[in-house]
Amino acid sequence: MAVKRPNVIGRIETLLDAQDDRTVGTSMRMPASLRDAAALAVEHLHVARSTTALTAEALRCRLEAIVLQAALDSHYRENPGARPSLGDLAVAAAELDGHPLAPRPQVLRRAAEEVVRSHPDADADDVLLWAEAQASVAG
Amino acid sequence: MTRVRTVVLDNEGVQALSSSTHPKHAQVIAHVQVVAHRKAKAIPLDILAPTAVRVEAGWDRRARSAALINHLRIADVPLDTPSADVAAELVVRLQVSVADAHLGATVASVADRGAVAIITSDPADMAAVSGPVPVTIVTI
Numbered sequence: 433m434a435v436k437r438p439n440v441i442g443r444i445e446t447l448l449d450a451q452d453d454r455t456v457g458t459s460m461r462m463p464a465s466l467r468d469a470a471a472l473a474v475e476h477l478h479v480a481r482s483t484t485a486l487t488a489e490a491l492r493c494r495l496e497a498i499v500l501q502a503a504l505d506s507h508y509r510e511n512p513g514a515r516p517s518l519g520d521l522a523v524a525a526a527e528l529d530g531h532p533l534a535p536r537p538q539v540l541r542r543a544a545e546e547v548v549r550s551h552p553d554a555d556a557d558d559v560l561l562w563a564e565a566q567a568s569v570a571g
Numbered sequence: 572m573t574r575v576r577t578v579v580l581d582n583e584g585v586q587a588l589s590s591s592t593h594p595k596h597a598q599v600i601a602h603v604q605v606v607a608h609r610k611a612k613a614i615p616l617d618i619l620a621p622t623a624v625r626v627e628a629g630w631d632r633r634a635r636s637a638a639l640i641n642h643l644r645i646a647d648v649p650l651d652t653p654s655a656d657v658a659a660e661l662v663v664r665l666q667v668s669v670a671d672a673h674l675g676a677t678v679a680s681v682a683d684r685g686a687v688a689i690i691t692s693d694p695a696d697m698a699a700v701s702g703p704v705p706v707t708i709v710t711i
Contacts, residue, residue, distance in 0.1 A: 503642035
């Protein structure tokens with residue numbers, strides 16, 4: 433039986449929010465090289481308590497991103513006017529980071545228009561980098 | 572300049588996300604979209620709402636009107652015992668609201684994770700309750 437997409441998203445959210453410390457063994461297969469890389473990162477770079485913890489954190493982070501974007505996409509479908517432009521996103525990113533160009537939104541919007549012409553898939557951070565480089569060159 | 576690690580919402584930030592007709596809705600949605608893009612790139616970044624701010628903004632997670640904001644992966648920060656102590660000190664010292672004081676306590680509790688940004692319509696009070704933690708104040 434097919435399950436509706438919103439129901440799946442809601443179920444994933446519920447599971448992500450669950451305060452449940454139980455663990456399960458899985459038969460999940462992964463490339464041996466990836467497993468070895470993770471083990472090295474844990475042992476020598478101390479990026480997590482264990483490779484299991486590292487894997488779980490990465491999986492949680494990815495699922496969080498998926499459900500958040502799904503919620504936003506659903507909102508944009510119902511409210512097309514709410515979808516931010518690349519310029520809007522560049523301004524928002526600059527504001528959140530306290531970027532020196534945040535008080536100059538017109539510069540960021542112009543940079544977004546320039547960047548997207550040659551890089552249609554550019555995101556807000558690409559625009560910030562471009563605008564920063566342009567500002568640096570301009571002195 | 573360092574990339575933001577934690578975004579904290581004040582009353583106006585919550586209200587802007589709760590209703591698509593709020594005048595600041597599109598602006599704050601853009602901030603959430605930036606968070607979503609960065610999460611997709613595995614950049615750690617959290618959005619938090621102190622529970623006292625939720626109360627002040629009228630965000631009841633059980634309400635149908637909260638359907639959108641409930642899905643934006645905004646974590647509650649409860650007013651637990653240590654936070655209540657910090658918030659009480661802020662109320663006495665600065666004569667701010669309970670919600671603003673809880674927000675200040677929240678900022679103090681997450682400051683060691685990395686840079687903090689506050690989305691607010693009240694930059695002066697936010698700067699006061701956050702001190703001495705350096706925060707980026709995003710005025711909407």
